[in-house]
Amino acid sequence: MKILSAPQIREADAYTIAHEPVSGLLLMERAAAACADWILRRYAGSSRPFYIFCGPGNNGGDGLVIARLLAENGFAVQAWLVAAGNVSPDNLANQARVPFLQKINAPADFPHMEEPGVIIDALFGTGLNRPLDGWVAGIIHQINDQRGRQEIIAIDMPSGLMADQSSKGHACVHARYTITFEYWKLALLLPENGGFAGETVLMPIGLHPAYTAAVQTEFHLTDMEMIRTVYRPRDPFAHKGTYGHALLVAGSYGKMGAAVLAARAVMRAGAGLLTVHIPRCGYEIMQTAFPEAMCETEELASHSAHFDEPFRLRRAPDYDVIGIGPGIGTDPSTAKAFERLLGHWQGPLVLDADALNILSKWPSLMPLVPKLSILTPHPKEFERLFGAAGDHFERLALLRAKAKEWQWYILLKGRFTAMACPDGSVFFNPTGNPGMATAGSGDVLTGILTGLLAQGYGPKAALILGAWLHGKAGDLAAAISPESLIASDIVDYLANAYAEIQQ
Template sequence: MKILSARQIREADAYTIAHEPVDSLRLMERAAAACAQWLMDTYRGTARPFYIFCGPGNNGGDGLVIARLLADKGFNVQAWLVAKGTPSPDNLANQARVPFLQTIHEPGEFPPMETPGVIVDALFGTGLNRPLEGWTAAIIHQINGQRGRHDIVSIDMPSGLMADKSTKGNPCIHARYTLTFEYWKLALLLPENGEFAGETVLVPIGLHPAYTAAVQTEYHLTDMEMIRTIYRPRDPFAHKGTYGHALLVAGSYGKMGAAVLSAKAVMRAGAGLLTVHVPGCGYEIMQTAFPEAMCETEEQATFSAHFDEPFRLRRAPEYDVIGIGPGTGTEPATAKALERLLGLWQGPMVLDADALNILSKWPSLLQLLPKHCILTPHPKEFERLFGATGNHFERLELLRSKAAELEQYILLKGRFTAMACPDGSVFFNPTGNPGMATAGSGDVLTGILTGLLAQGYAPKAALILGTWLHGKAGDLAAAVSPEAMIASDIIGHLANAYAEIQQ
């Protein structure tokens, strides 16, 4: 699914008006009707009044239509026009159709709203391009002061939130729900705006599909159509050699759990064969906890600078992919071992956890990475690797630029994990939940990605599919209790995640 800019969304509206054909008033009616239906379905039977705040533009016009449609269905509706600025033609046309419309000229006229109900925020939409200030900002503050007593539902965007640039520190509606039209907006996918958007609901309004098909964008949201295009069903005549031999370098004294979790995920993701290279202290643990994996060991408790011999990497075709980092530690000898490995290996590779921490301590090693590796930092690891930024829009641009500069795939973990590709494209993953904020979850993701690369998936395909599977398995595991989730629960639901693709 493409993520469009505010300008492109305006173009999509104009294209629909020109080619359907439909006039702008009818398109507004269509969008508002979809929102009104959601509001009726969600709050039917609650007897809550609706308090609708409308701005002077087309977002306010949507609010005016919603007010009329809800009132026509017998709901208790009060509506206010926040009279700041010249109304758009469609807004003005709809004002005449709402006879109960009242006007707020200044913050002191803010209504009491004594009965707990639902505030509908239709003040400003995707067209906002500068921070709100003055008495408009004061109205935003007053609406936010009603949280807890009233639900707040924003139409298209929480008012004050800009679609394409940072709103950090600016006044903005704190919505419980955001009903956004047709396309996800970039701002709704970034962590700094989560507190404003609440739960986002995508509302289709029938914009012309030909525009969506033709428009170019760097940003995409993974959806099931994309996942089913990437996924490759198994060949009934295949054997274990068909699905690759992965090498996993993981674990150290006290951190063998990371190695075990990652190893299990490699095989659950579908790799045919797995060799796990662990320090000597982990041999019995690995062989006991996961007998499906072959095991090589170091004599030391950490990885030495000479592990190219036990790796047998001079016969590199034995392996199809290497995953490295979970629980390895960052000792200087381990860093030297990684350096030697990078000098011997030019195939597919996944680097996570301590491998990334080593790269941040010895950044010259970044230049030794084979092209098109997958790096999987969480936000702090990303900051250690590439530096801090002032906001999440700047961080997203840094993510894109580093992926292109280094010719690597970089996955930045989060609620909507962002995956930057060397060609400048970014894919956001919608699956996953707060229950996955638990020790070992990242080790499982490393294993899944390694397992997909072993099977011959290209790095971009493995990145998108693996991240989706990881989040979907987490969603299935969280169905009982996100608080009680542990990382092995994600592994336990990978088969069910695959089954959803196959339906």
């Protein structure tokens, strides 16, 4: 699914008006009616009143139509026009259809809302391109002061939030729900805005599909259509050699759990064969906990606590991919062994956890990392590798720049995990939940990605499918209680996640 900028969304509206054809007024009616239908379904049977705040532009026009439709369906509705700027023609036309409309010209005009109900924020939408200030910012703060008593729904965007640039420190409505039209907006996918948008509802409004098909964008949100395009069903005549042989370098004394979780995920993701290179201290643990994996350890008994064995060149041709990092630690001897591995391996590579920490401690190793490798940092690991950013838009730009500079695929973990590709494109993953913020979840992701690469998926396909599977398995595992989710649950539900694709 394409993520469009605010100018592109205006172009989509104009294209639809010109080519459907439909008037701007009727397109506004269509969009607002879709919102009103969602609201009517959510609050069916409720006697809660609606308090609707409308701005002077087309977002305010949407609010006016919603006010009229809710009133026609028997709800108690009050509506106010915040007179702050030039009124759009379609907004003006809809003002005449809302006889109960009142005006707010200053913060002192802010209404007293006696009963707990629902505030609908239709002040400013996607077109906003500057911070709100003055008395209008005061209105935003007054709306937010009502959050304890009123549920807040934002139309298209929480007012004050800009679609394509940071709104950090700005006055923005804090919504419980945001009903956004047709396309996701970049701001709704970045962590700094999560508290403003709440739960986002994507509302199709029938914008012309020809425009969507033709428009170019570097930002995409993974959807089921994309996943089913990427996914490759199994060949009924295949054998274990068909799906590759992965090498996983993982574990150290006290951190063998990371190795076991990653190893299980490699195989559950579909790899045909797996060898796990572990320190000697973990041999019995791995063989007992996961007998499906073959084990390789250091040859010397003294090398028992962590990875410090030179990479075995005689075995290199046996592997289709190497995943390295979960639980290996950052001992200097481990860093040296990692350097030797990088010096002798130019095939598919997944780097996570301590492999990334080693790179940040010894940045001279970065040029040795093969092009098209996959790196999977969480935000702090990303900052240690590439530096801090002032806001999440800057961090997204840095993510894209580093993926292009090093020709790597970089997966930045988060609520909407962002995956930057060497060509500058970015894919956001929508699956996953807060219960996955638990120890070992990242080790499972490393295993999934390694398992997909072993099967012959390219790095971009592995990223898109792997992140989706990881999040979907977490969603299925957390269906009863996100709080009780543990990383091994994600592995256990990978089969269910695959089944969702195959339906």
